[in-house]
Amino acid sequence: MGISLSNIDKSYKKQIAVRNITFDVNPGELFGLIGPDGAGKTTIFRILTTLLLPDNGKATVAGLDIIKDYKAIRNSVGYMPGRFSLYQDLTVEENLNFFATIFGTTIAENYDLIKDIYEQIAPFKDRRAGKLSGGMKQKLALSCALIHKPKVLFLDEPTTGVDPVSRKEFWEMLKRLQKRGITILVSTPYMDEAALCDRIALIQDGEILAIDMPQAVVNKFPKDIYNVKADNMYKLIQTLQRYEHTYSVFPFGEFVHYTDKRVIFKTAELQQHLESSGLNGITIAPTHADIEDAFMELAKK
Amino acid sequence: MKNENVIEVENLTKAFGAFKAVNAISFEVKKGEIFGFLGANGAGKTTAIKMLIGISHPTSGKAKVVDFDVYTQPEAIKRNIGYMSQRFALYDDLTVQENINFFGGIYGLSRKAIRQKSKDSLVELGMHEISSKLVGSLPLGWKQKLSFSVALLHEPKIVFLDEPTGGVDPITRRQFWEMIYKAADQGTTIFVTTHYMDEAEYCDRVSIMVEGKIEALDTPKNLKQQFKVASMNEVFLKLARNIE
Ligand SMILES: Nc1ncnc2c1ncn2[C@@H]1O[C@H](COP(=O)(O)OP(=O)(O)OP(=O)(O)O)[C@@H](O)[C@H]1O
Ligand SMILES: [Mg+2]
Numbered sequence: 001m002g003i004s005l006s007n008i009d010k011s012y013k014k015q016i017a018v019r020n021i022t023f024d025v026n027p028g029e030l031f032g033l034i035g036p037d038g039a040g041k042t043t044i045f046r047i048l049t050t051l052l053l054p055d056n057g058k059a060t061v062a063g064l065d066i067i068k069d070y071k072a073i074r075n076s077v078g079y080m081p082g083r084f085s086l087y088q089d090l091t092v093e094e095n096l097n098f099f100a101t102i103f104g105t106t107i108a109e110n111y112d113l114i115k116d117i118y119e120q121i122a123p124f125k126d127r128r129a130g131k132l133s134g135g136m137k138q139k140l141a142l143s144c145a146l147i148h149k150p151k152v153l154f155l156d157e158p159t160t161g162v163d164p165v166s167r168k169e170f171w172e173m174l175k176r177l178q179k180r181g182i183t184i185l186v187s188t189p190y191m192d193e194a195a196l197c198d199r200i201a202l203i204q205d206g207e208i209l210a211i212d213m214p215q216a217v218v219n220k221f222p223k224d225i226y227n228v229k230a231d232n233m234y235k236l237i238q239t240l241q242r243y244e245h246t247y248s249v250f251p252f253g254e255f256v257h258y259t260d261k262r263v264i265f266k267t268a269e270l271q272q273h274l275e276s277s278g279l280n281g282i283t284i285a286p287t288h289a290d291i292e293d294a295f296m297e298l299a300k301k
Numbered sequence: 302m303k304n305e306n307v308i309e310v311e312n313l314t315k316a317f318g319a320f321k322a323v324n325a326i327s328f329e330v331k332k333g334e335i336f337g338f339l340g341a342n343g344a345g346k347t348t349a350i351k352m353l354i355g356i357s358h359p360t361s362g363k364a365k366v367v368d369f370d371v372y373t374q375p376e377a378i379k380r381n382i383g384y385m386s387q388r389f390a391l392y393d394d395l396t397v398q399e400n401i402n403f404f405g406g407i408y409g410l411s412r413k414a415i416r417q418k419s420k421d422s423l424v425e426l427g428m429h430e431i432s433s434k435l436v437g438s439l440p441l442g443w444k445q446k447l448s449f450s451v452a453l454l455h456e457p458k459i460v461f462l463d464e465p466t467g468g469v470d471p472i473t474r475r476q477f478w479e480m481i482y483k484a485a486d487q488g489t490t491i492f493v494t495t496h497y498m499d500e501a502e503y504c505d506r507v508s509i510m511v512e513g514k515i516e517a518l519d520t521p522k523n524l525k526q527q528f529k530v531a532s533m534n535e536v537f538l539k540l541a542r543n544i545e
Pocket of ligand 2: 347463
């Protein structure tokens with residue numbers, strides 16, 4: 001009941017969209033495709049949902065072949081495309097009703113599956129979808145993708161533009177869906193969400209950089225990493241970018257994550273360099289890499 | 302000096318029928334400030350921005366943007382501000398260069414000024430080699446950076462950025478913030494919404510909207526202190542829907 005891809009290639013005219021994509025998603029697994037816009041995530045989703053034919057390679061979804069069995073696949077999967085596909089001039093409730101009807105079911109029949117998320121937009125059920133805020137549209141689109149109780153769920157950037165509270169609730173809901181045996185392939189640009197998947201594939205420029213459990217990806221980060229802070233963040237970043245020993249420097253919330261090129265690195269030396277560059281209120285302390293550090297490191301190569 | 306107000310808002314309200322999408326908000330933004338305008342989905346951020354940039358008429362309340370009144374001088378406001386909408390704001394079927402020329406023209410720049418500005422921006426963005434590519438073929442992060450440059454073409458006093466980094470990859474997202482820092486450093490006021498809480502930490506001050514009202518407004522440091530938490534993410538979780 002999982003998903004399997006082997007050696008999938010796809011080009012649009014001369015542009016290579018994805019190359020030699022091979023991975024398996026186990027039945028009941030919550031699997032994340034992590035990568036920036038344009039990395040090829042959407043192409044993979046479109047191939048798996050039978051909307052696009054690959055140039056080469058084989059793929060199955062819930063044991064069904066994406067070419068031979070495309071009709072059966074369409075009935076047993078749920079797909080939430082990145083750019084939502086709602087009817088802007090139908091109301092919230094009419095949209096949901098519409099999707100229920102085309103799959104031969106009713107809202108009432110599967111309501112328990114969508115309850116948590118739908119309740120948040122239910123107060124606006126008579127509002128036209130076109131008038132909803134960006135995040136409210138995403139919630140409606142997800143409800144629509146779930147209304148026929150799919151076996152496999154494809155979610156292409158479901159939380160882009162969704163606020164932190166709702167993102168948290170959204171992932172709690174994905175975990176509950178997973179417990180009901182639904183296999184989920186989800187893509188996201190939010191790295192903190194990658195940590196919530198069973199396994200992830202990091203993807204860039206149409207190729208897979210790594211496939212593993214999220215913690216294993218983080219553990220492979222090759223450098224010691226430091227939190228650096230100063231009164232003037234902009235100046236701090238600029239100073240570090242010009243420092244000859246800098247390996248990488250990225251703003252991270254109230255800190256900057258810094259790694260040094262040298263094998264032996266003394267924080268006192270960096271402290272001194274920053275002071276002599278006119279920065280004040282400097283702190284430097286070791287910290288741990290997170291998944292975002294790991295991704296940026298892999299993406300650099 | 303950061304003491305001059307470039308935005309002054311008092312009891313600003315927008316109602317759709319009986320529903321108040323923006324409900325009597327009041328605040329000021331200072332020149333050169335990076336002002337983070339946060340809030341849950343549907344809190345009213347985009348609706349408030351539309352009133353501030355002079356494209357939507359308030360139901361009631363007052364607002365002055367760069368010394369101009371939103372009721373009587375919306376045209377003057379539009380000339381003095383830059384705006385990047387939540388959905389992408391450039392033409393996909395024009396090239397990078399054509400987009401710059403087009404928007405430069407709209408903002409009333411001379412040909413010479415456009416030529417100079419576009420050269421500068423393309424170098425800064427590292428896009429001079431792809432200036433004849435269609436914008437539609439660029440990765441989202443590049444589009445957003447280009448879009449920001451375009452919003453700065455006419456040297457506006459304030460730029461309004463509505464979720465500029467939603468869906469953008471981690472590296473480009475950071476490059477985008479470096480552009481924001483740079484513009485602010487040169488005196489441009491930045492008014493920005495985001496759902497990334499690490500980005501909230503980059504702002505000088507942050508307001509958090511909940512169901513049409515501003516429930517908190519302070520520096521990230523003070524907000525964390527006030528709510529006795531370690532990160533802006535926790536501040537947001539505490540406030541935005543009163544959970545936990
Ligand atoms: N033209 C309109 N008619 C009716 N309701 C509207 C209209 N425009 C916005 N709204 C409603 O006003 C509220 C605020 O919407 P707004 O787009 O300002 O939210 P937001 O804070 O920008 O959210 P997001 O983070 O999701 O972008 C929502 O409930 C929305 O449905
Ligand atoms: Mg909005």
